[in-house]
Amino acid sequence: MGRFAPSPTGPLHLGSLYTALASYLDARRHNGLWLLRIDDLDTPRNADGASDAILRCLERFGLHWDGNVYFQIQHLEHYQQILATLQHQQWLYACRCSRKTLANTPIYPGYCREAGFVDDESSALRLKTQDRQIEFDDALQGFISQNLIREHGDFIVRRKDRIIAYQFAVVIDDYNQRINHVVRGADLLDSTAKQLYLQQLLGYPMPRYTHLPLIVDQQGNKLSKQTLAAPADDSHPESTMFLLLRLLRQNPPAELANAPAELQLQWAIAHWKPLALKKIRAIQPPIH
Numbered sequence: 001m002g003r004f005a006p007s008p009t010g011p012l013h014l015g016s017l018y019t020a021l022a023s024y025l026d027a028r029r030h031n032g033l034w035l036l037r038i039d040d041l042d043t044p045r046n047a048d049g050a051s052d053a054i055l056r057c058l059e060r061f062g063l064h065w066d067g068n069v070y071f072q073i074q075h076l077e078h079y080q081q082i083l084a085t086l087q088h089q090q091w092l093y094a095c096r097c098s099r100k101t102l103a104n105t106p107i108y109p110g111y112c113r114e115a116g117f118v119d120d121e122s123s124a125l126r127l128k129t130q131d132r133q134i135e136f137d138d139a140l141q142g143f144i145s146q147n148l149i150r151e152h153g154d155f156i157v158r159r160k161d162r163i164i165a166y167q168f169a170v171v172i173d174d175y176n177q178r179i180n181h182v183v184r185g186a187d188l189l190d191s192t193a194k195q196l197y198l199q200q201l202l203g204y205p206m207p208r209y210t211h212l213p214l215i216v217d218q219q220g221n222k223l224s225k226q227t228l229a230a231p232a233d234d235s236h237p238e239s240t241m242f243l244l245l246r247l248l249r250q251n252p253p254a255e256l257a258n259a260p261a262e263l264q265l266q267w268a269i270a271h272w273k274p275l276a277l278k279k280i281r282a283i284q285p286p287i288h
């Protein structure tokens, strides 16, 4: 079971479509379902109409998902319940550190761990981490081993503004949706150990992970809304699809270049070879 989990902060750009396509191909190649989740918990960043635009764009490319779209915002109560359980088990603590206090401390030093603050409107909730290695074998990026307390510190599971943190929600969603293979961008590689740690605490099985290279611009920056990446061109899905298959290093035959996107997809499912991307962290599209 695979999934694509875009944040509805704007239309899909080439980089997000690249991830969508790879996760789709991987799920279909394994005769699996491909689910769509809209990561809409960070409400201040959601853009009006973005979810609809994302769904329409996926359909234009023939990337049809299975079942209903899963909107995170409809599962708030469930996240809260699990937070309450972890709180009860003393895995969480209220943190009142300001952004300023933490400006030069990328690894949280545990300032509030023993402070015993009550969880009020000026506090975030952090999860206690431990001094042990969290390990996994990524299908493309290889063996990863991280010690959370030393490399990240206790991390936030619910923000000060009461918004449930991505790291926390994603673990619950992947479990709820029975995802057993996560295919996503390598920018999330560094988050994975946190997610595995949470899975372990909650007794959830670990999915398999494939972290794809990122599509970067000519300056080497990841395409994103912040870098003002253009929306993916869905006026000619066939040429965009062909470009994406080439960026996925799938070597599509030249005669497919002008074939309808759905036909290219059929070829790509039958020939899907993710290992062509092994150990690659970034890919630059050709300039026209």
Ligand code: GLU
Pocket: 004, 005, 006, 007, 039, 170, 183, 184, 185, 188
């Ligand atoms: N919504 C996240 C993003 O767009 C993806 C989360 C995930 O695939 O785990 O970066």
